[in-house]
Amino acid sequence: MIRKFLNQLFGRTDPVTYAINAYIEGNASADEMKLVEQMKRDDPALEKDLATQQALLGVLGRIGGIEAHRSFAITPEMVAAAESSRSAVSKLAELFAPQRKLALAPMVVAGFAALTVALLTIGDITGVVEQSGIDDDSFSISAIAAVSAAAPEVGGGGIAEPEIADETAASAAQPAAAARAPDSGVTAEDSGAIDEGQDAGAAPTQAAAPPQELESADATLEFGDDDEVAKRGELIPEDSEESAVAAQLQEAIEPGPETESITSSGIGSDTGEGAGAGAADGATAGAARGATAGAGDGIELPLWQLQIVLAAIALAAIGAWAGLRRVRGE
Amino acid sequence: MTNFDEERFIQLTRDGDYDAFNRIVAEYQDAVFAVVLRTVRNRAAAEDITQDAFISAFRKIASYRGGVFRAWLFRIAKNASLDYLRKMSRRPETSIDEDIVYFSETVRDDSADPLADALNAELARLIEDCLGGLSDDHRLAMVMVDVEGYQYDETADSIGVSIGTIKSRINRARARMRDCVQQQPELLPASMRL
Numbered sequence: 001m002i003r004k005f006l007n008q009l010f011g012r013t014d015p016v017t018y019a020i021n022a023y024i025e026g027n028a029s030a031d032e033m034k035l036v037e038q039m040k041r042d043d044p045a046l047e048k049d050l051a052t053q054q055a056l057l058g059v060l061g062r063i064g065g066i067e068a069h070r071s072f073a074i075t076p077e078m079v080a081a082a083e084s085s086r087s088a089v090s091k092l093a094e095l096f097a098p099q100r101k102l103a104l105a106p107m108v109v110a111g112f113a114a115l116t117v118a119l120l121t122i123g124d125i126t127g128v129v130e131q132s133g134i135d136d137d138s139f140s141i142s143a144i145a146a147v148s149a150a151a152p153e154v155g156g157g158g159i160a161e162p163e164i165a166d167e168t169a170a171s172a173a174q175p176a177a178a179a180r181a182p183d184s185g186v187t188a189e190d191s192g193a194i195d196e197g198q199d200a201g202a203a204p205t206q207a208a209a210p211p212q213e214l215e216s217a218d219a220t221l222e223f224g225d226d227d228e229v230a231k232r233g234e235l236i237p238e239d240s241e242e243s244a245v246a247a248q249l250q251e252a253i254e255p256g257p258e259t260e261s262i263t264s265s266g267i268g269s270d271t272g273e274g275a276g277a278g279a280a281d282g283a284t285a286g287a288a289r290g291a292t293a294g295a296g297d298g299i300e301l302p303l304w305q306l307q308i309v310l311a312a313i314a315l316a317a318i319g320a321w322a323g324l325r326r327v328r329g330e
Numbered sequence: 331m332t333n334f335d336e337e338r339f340i341q342l343t344r345d346g347d348y349d350a351f352n353r354i355v356a357e358y359q360d361a362v363f364a365v366v367l368r369t370v371r372n373r374a375a376a377e378d379i380t381q382d383a384f385i386s387a388f389r390k391i392a393s394y395r396g397g398v399f400r401a402w403l404f405r406i407a408k409n410a411s412l413d414y415l416r417k418m419s420r421r422p423e424t425s426i427d428e429d430i431v432y433f434s435e436t437v438r439d440d441s442a443d444p445l446a447d448a449l450n451a452e453l454a455r456l457i458e459d460c461l462g463g464l465s466d467d468h469r470l471a472m473v474m475v476d477v478e479g480y481q482y483d484e485t486a487d488s489i490g491v492s493i494g495t496i497k498s499r500i501n502r503a504r505a506r507m508r509d510c511v512q513q514q515p516e517l518l519p520a521s522m523r524l
Contacts, residue, residue, distance in 0.1 A: 056504065066367055066368070067363075071355075072355050073355050073356070074348065074388055076348060082382070082386075
C-alpha cells in the first residue's frame with residue numbers, strides 16, 4: 001500500500017501495471033512476459049481476464065474515427081471577438097490557465113499575506129515589531145494644536161470632546177485663545193491626561209524630555225489653581241515655583257516633534273474615552289506609533305503601511321482566486 | 331501527409347499569418363475534435379470547444395516552446411474540455427445525459443453481414459456508454475491511447491501528467507471497461523466473454 005502510494009506520488013507505476021499494460025498491448029518485454037506468466041500461474045482467472053482486455057483493446061481500436069463536419073479555420077474577426085469578450089477577470093485567469101497546478105497560487109498568496117499581517121499585528125502588540133519613523137513634519141502642527149487645546153478642554157469638562165483629536169489642525173489656528181480659557185481649571189484629570197499620554201507613548205516621553213521634567217509638570221498641574229493654569233496656558237513663566245515648572249514643561253514640549261507626539265498621545269488618551277479614539281485617527285495614530293518606535297528596542301518597520309499593503313494583496317488575491325474559479329466555471 | 335511543414339507554419343503563425351495557422355487547423359482539427367467529443371460527449375459543445383481551442387492556440391502561439399505541437403494543441407483542448415465538464419457538473423439542471431450524441435460510427439468490420447453490422451453498432455454504443463461511465467481523467471487517457479492510438483509519451487504530454495500516471499489510468503480504465511461491457515455479454519465477441 002505504501003509503495004503504491006509513493007509510486008503514485010512520484011508518478012511511478014507499479015511494475016506489475018507496466019507488465020500487464022504491455023502484455024495486453026502485445027509489446028511486453030521478456031521480463032514483463034515472465035512476470036505476467038508467473039502471475040497467471042498464481043491466478044488462473046487472470047489469463048481469461050487479460051484475454052478479455054486484449055479483445056476489448058482490439059474493439060476500441062476498431063471504433064470508427066470521428067470526422068468534424070465543419071471547418072474550424074479561424075478568422076481575424078473571431079480572434080478579435082475572443083479578445084473583446086475577455087473580461088479583466090478572465091485575463092487574470094489566463095495567467096494561470098496554462099499551469100493548472102498554479103490555480104491555487106492566488107490563495108497561497110492571500111494566505112501568506114494574511115499570515116504576515118497577523119504576525120505583524122501580534123508583533124506590534126507584543127512590541128517585537130515597532131513602527132519605524134515617519135515624517136514628523138506632517139503631524140507637528142496638529143500636535144502643537146493639541147497641546148494648546150488640552151488645558152481648556154480638560155479643565156472645562158473633564159473628558160473632552162473626541163473631535164479634538166480630529167480637529168487638531170483647525171485648533172492650530174487658535175492655540176493661544178484656546179489656552180487662555182478662563183475656567184480651565186487644572187485637576188487631577190489634567191494630570192491623568194498627561195499620565196495616560198505617557199503610558200500611550202512611554203518611549204517618546206523618554207526620547208523627548210527627561211522624565212523628571214514631566215513629573216514636575218504633573219505636580220504643577222496637580223496642585224495649581226485656575227490662575228496658574230491660565231498662566232500656563234499663556235506659556236508665560238511667573239516667579240512662583242509652579243510657574244517655573246510650567247516653564248520647564250513649556251521647554252519640554254516646544255522644541256521637537258517627539259514631544260509633540262507625546263502631547264498628541266495624551267490628548268488621544270484623554271479624549272474619546274481613551275487612547276483608541278485618538279490614536280486610531282490618521283496622523284495622531286501615526287505620531288504615537290512613530291514616537292514609540294523612536295526609542296523602542298523592537299524591529300522597526302513601516303508597520304501600518306505594511307499591514308495595509310499586505311491586506312490589500314490578500315484581498316486582491318482572494319478576488320483573483322474567486323474570479324479564476326468563476327471564469328473556469330468551477 | 332503531403333507538403334505539411336509544421337515548423338514553417340508555426341513560424342508564420344507567430345508572425346500573424348492566419349492562412350498558415352489554418353493549414354495547421356486543417357491538419358489537426360479531426361484529431362482534436364475527436365478527443366474533445368469523446369471527452370465531453372456532446373457534439374455542439376465539442377464544436378464550440380474545438381473552435382475556441384484553435385482560437386486560443388492562435389493567440390497563445392508565442393507561448394509554444396517547442397515539443398510535439400499536436401500535444402500542445404491537445405493540452406489546450408483538454409483544459410477547455412475539463413473546464414466544460416466541471417461547469418456542467420455544477421449545473422445540475424442541465425443533464426449531460428440528455429445531450430449525449432451517440433456516435434454514428436460503428437466498430438469497423440470487414441464482413442458484409444448486416445447482422446454483424448447491427449451487432450457492431452450495438453457494441454459501439456455499449457462501449458461509448460462504458461466510456462462515458464469512466465471518470466474524466468480515465469476517459470481522456472483511454473480515448474487518447476486505446477481509441478485514438480496515441481503513444482503514452484504524447485498522451486502524457488497532452489494531459490500534463492507523467493507517463494506512469496497515464497499507464498496507471500489506462501490500467502484502471504481498462505479494468506472498469508471490462509467490467510462494464512461484461513454486463514451485456516450478448517453483444518460481445520466470444521473472445522471477450524469471461
